[in-house]
Amino acid sequence: MEDKPDHLLVLVHGMLASPSDWTYFQAVLKRRLGCKFLIYASSCNMYTKTFTGIEGAGKRLADEVMEVVKKTESLKKISFLAHSLGGLFARYAIADLYTPNASSNYSENLSGSSSTKLKSLSSSNRGLIAGLEAIYFITLATPHLGVRGNKQLPLLLGVSFLEKLVAPIAPVFTGLTGSQLFLTDGKPSKPPLLLRMASDCEEGKFISALGAFRCRVLYANVSFDHMVGWRTSSIRRENELSKPPSRSLDGYKHVVDVEYCPPVLSETPHFPPEAAKAKEAAQNEPNIRNTVEYHKIMEEEMIHGLQRLGWRKVDVSFHSAFWPFFAHNNIHVKNEWFHNAGAGVVAHVADTIKQQEKQHHSLSTFLAASL
Numbered sequence: 484m485e486d487k488p489d490h491l492l493v494l495v496h497g498m499l500a501s502p503s504d505w506t507y508f509q510a511v512l513k514r515r516l517g518c519k520f521l522i523y524a525s526s527c528n529m530y531t532k533t534f535t536g537i538e539g540a541g542k543r544l545a546d547e548v549m550e551v552v553k554k555t556e557s558l559k560k561i562s563f564l565a566h567s568l569g570g571l572f573a574r575y576a577i578a579d580l581y582t583p584n585a586s587s588n589y590s591e592n593l594s595g596s597s598s599t600k601l602k603s604l605s606s607s608n609r610g611l612i613a614g615l616e617a618i619y620f621i622t623l624a625t626p627h628l629g630v631r632g633n634k635q636l637p638l639l640l641g642v643s644f645l646e647k648l649v650a651p652i653a654p655v656f657t658g659l660t661g662s663q664l665f666l667t668d669g670k671p672s673k674p675p676l677l678l679r680m681a682s683d684c685e686e687g688k689f690i691s692a693l694g695a696f697r698c699r700v701l702y703a704n705v706s707f708d709h710m711v712g713w714r715t716s717s718i719r720r721e722n723e724l725s726k727p728p729s730r731s732l733d734g735y736k737h738v739v740d741v742e743y744c745p746p747v748l749s750e751t752p753h754f755p756p757e758a759a760k761a762k763e764a765a766q767n768e769p770n771i772r773n774t775v776e777y778h779k780i781m782e783e784e785m786i787h788g789l790q791r792l793g794w795r796k797v798d799v800s801f802h803s804a805f806w807p808f809f810a811h812n813n814i815h816v817k818n819e820w821f822h823n824a825g826a827g828v829v830a831h832v833a834d835t836i837k838q839q840e841k842q843h844h845s846l847s848t849f850l851a852a853s854l
Contacts, residue, residue, distance in 0.1 A: 486518055487557035488518065488519055488520055488521035488555065488557060488558065489519055489557055489558055489559045489560060490519055490520045490521065490558070490559070490560040490561070490562065490618070491520075491521045491523060491548075491551065491552065491555070491558050491560070491561045491562070491613075491615065492512065492516075492520050492521065492522045492523065492561075492562045492563075492564060492619075492836070493523055493525060493544075493548055493551075493561070493562070493563050493564070493573070494508070494509065494522065494523065494524040494525060494564050494565070495525050495528075495544065495563065495564070495565035495566070495569035495570070495572055495573045496524070496525065496528075496529075496565075496566055496567075496569050497533070497565075497566045497567030497568040497569045498533045498534075498567060498568040498660070499530055499531070499533060500529070500530070500533070500566075500567075500569075500817075501526070501529045501530060502524035502525065502526045502529070504566070504815065504817045505524045505815070506819070507816040507818075507819045507823075507829070508564075508815055508816055508829050508832075509522055509524060511829050511830065511833055512832075512833050512836075515830075515833040515834070515837060516833060516836060516837055521551075521555060521558065523551055525544055525547055525548075525569075526547070527540075527543040527544055527546070527547040528540045528543055528544065528569075528572060533568060533572075533660060534658035534659070534660050534661070535658060535659060535660065536658070536659035536660055536663065537571050537572060537575050537660060537663050537676055537680075538575060538676065539659075540572045540575070540660075541571075541572050541573075541574070541575025541576040541578075541579060542575070542576070542579055544572050544573065544575075544576040545575075545576040545577075545579035545580050545613075548561075548576065548580060548613050549580070549613055552613045552614065552615065558615055559615060559616060560615055560616045560617075560618050561612050561613055561615040561616070561617055561618065562617070562618045562619035562620070562621070562696075562836065563577065563619070563620050563621065564619070564621045564622075564623075564832065565621070565622050565623070565625060566622075566623045566624065566625070566814070566815045567623070567624050567625055567626070567710065567711060567811065568625070568626070568660070568664075569622075569625070570622035570623070570625025570626075570627065571625060571626070571627070571677070571680075573620070573622070574680055574689065574692075574693065575680065575687070575689075577612050577617075577620070577692040577693065577695075578680075578686075578687030578688055578689045578691075578692040579687060580612045580613040580692070581610055581611070581612055581687075581688050581691060581692035581695060582610055582611045582612075582614065583610040583688065583691060584609065584610045584611075609694060609695040609696075609697075610691060610692075610694075610695045611695065612692065612695055612696075617695040617696040617697065618696065618697050618698070618839065619696060619697065619698050619699075619700065619835075619836055619839065620693060620696040620698070620699045620700070621699075621700040621701075621702070621832060621835075621836075622700070622701055622702065622716075623702045623814045623815050623828075623832075624702065624703060624704055624708055624710070624711045624716050624810075624811055624814050624815075625701070625711065625716055626664060626711045626712075626715045626716060627677075627701075627715055627716065627718050627785070627789065628677070628714065628715040628718065628781075628782050628785050628786070629663075629664050629665060629666045629675075629677050629715065629778070629781070629782075629785075630664045630665060630711065630712075630715065663675065663676045663677065664677075666678075666762070666765075666777070666778060666781050667762070667765060667766050671759050671760075671762045671763035671766060672759050673754075674754035674758075675762070675781065677781075677785060678752055678754060678781055678784055678785055678788075681752045681784070681785040681787070681788030681789050682751050682752045682788045690788060690789075690791060690792065693792055694792055697839070698795060698839060699792060699793070699794050699795065700794070700795045700796075700797060700835065701716065701717050701718060701794055701795070701796045701797065702716075702797045702799055702814060702828065702832070703716035703717035703796065703797070703798055703799065704716065704799050704800070704801065704810045704811065704814055705727045705739070705798050705799065705800045706800060706801075706802060706807075706810070707801050707802065707807040707808050707809075707810040708810040708811045708814075709808065709810075709811065710811045711811060713798075717796050717798070718785075718786060718789050718790070718794065718796075719786075719796075720782075720783075720786060727739045727740050727798050727800055728740055729800075729802075731800075731827065732831070734827075734830070735827040735828070735830055735831040736824075736826070736827035737799055737800060737801050737803075737804065737813075737824060737825065737827050737828060738797060738798075738799055738827055738828055738831045739798050739799065739800045740797070740798040741795065741796070741797050741798075742795070742796045742798075743793065743794075743795050743796075744790070744793060744794050744795075744796060745793045746790070746791055746792055746793045747790040747791065748791070749787045749788075749790060749791060750787060751787075751788065752784040752785060752787050752788035753784065754784070755780075757780065758777070758780045758781065758784070761776050761777035761780055762777055764776075764777065765777040765778075797831070799814055799825075799828055801813050801824055801825075804824035805824065806821070806822075806824065807824075809821065809822055809824070812825075813825040813828075814828055815828070815829070816828075816829055
């Protein structure tokens with residue numbers, strides 16, 4: 484059992500991608516983390532399967548993870564590392580894989596007494612993911628707040644005319660997934676999927692599942708990412724974006740800042756009548772005023788839900804890279820030759836996971852010695 488892996492690290496690729504996108508990243512992780520990690524690159528949502536909707540992709544991912552867990556009896560812990568749209572697939576999947584602790588409900592505890600809130604953060608009360616202890620949930624350039632808002636899709640250069648046009652035609656090219664990213668999925672009276680995923684609801688315990696992880700980390704490109712904007716990938720409001728440092732952290736080129744944002748007690752996200760009205764207007768008449776007004780309401784509600792958990796936010800800037808406009812693929816080194824500017828980011832992710840693993844081992848040793 485000594486040499487068998489006990490920690491499953493699931494890698495989830497983004498839109499129109501495949502497990503091969505992780506070739507470089509996976510090699511670095513294996514070299515730095517060692518044999519106790521089983522590093523598995525998901526293959527259930529390759530290429531055009533990413534257009535079939537977040538729910539379907541998330542459920543396929545959950546099924547795939549369970550198959551891996553069943554085949555590897557030595558596993559005790561699980562972590563997720565996802566790029567772009569894959570982060571949303573992973574968020575849906577973990578809700579499907581989540582098993583609450585019989586004596587605790589994370590979401591309910593967040594609105595309880597102070598002592599209960601603290602108790603809900605302890606490992607014995609977080610619940611399990613795929614029957615395993617959940618350690619890290621890490622996303623790289625994931626559109627957690629969708630892509631419909633003003634300047635949320637940098638590819639459109641912030642041009643209002645283009646932002647107005649793209650929403651109604653998105654489903655034509657990207658299927659159900661496109662409408663979900665632009666928050667126009669479903670009937671006007673029904674909350675969009677991404678809003679539902681910012682809370683615990685009948686569809687799944689989305690916040691409780693995220694809360695099961697010991698640590699949640701957001702890597703976000705501050706500029707030059709023409710697919711996913713800084714605000715949506717770092718779960719921040721516009722007024723929370725400040726000019727990032729220009730210098731990289733020592734040893735991690737292009738990683739410019741790390742900030743821990745503690746949980747913020749706030750109301751559960753809701754879908755008020757004015758939101759339903761704004762959604763209907765955005766669907767039927769997607770002009771600038773309607774789309775901006777609707778997304779502004781939804782974005783604030785999603786932030787309310789997601790900020791109920793603590794997040795470590797890592798800002799990445801490729802402004803000095805030879806090919807800064809490849810930021811979206813640089814951040815996970817999709818191709819070792821074209822996107823190797825992200826090598827420092829990959830090293831930072833690997834060392835972050837390794838550091839947490841060492842801290843957990845030290846704590847376990849200390850507790851065992853105390854008994």
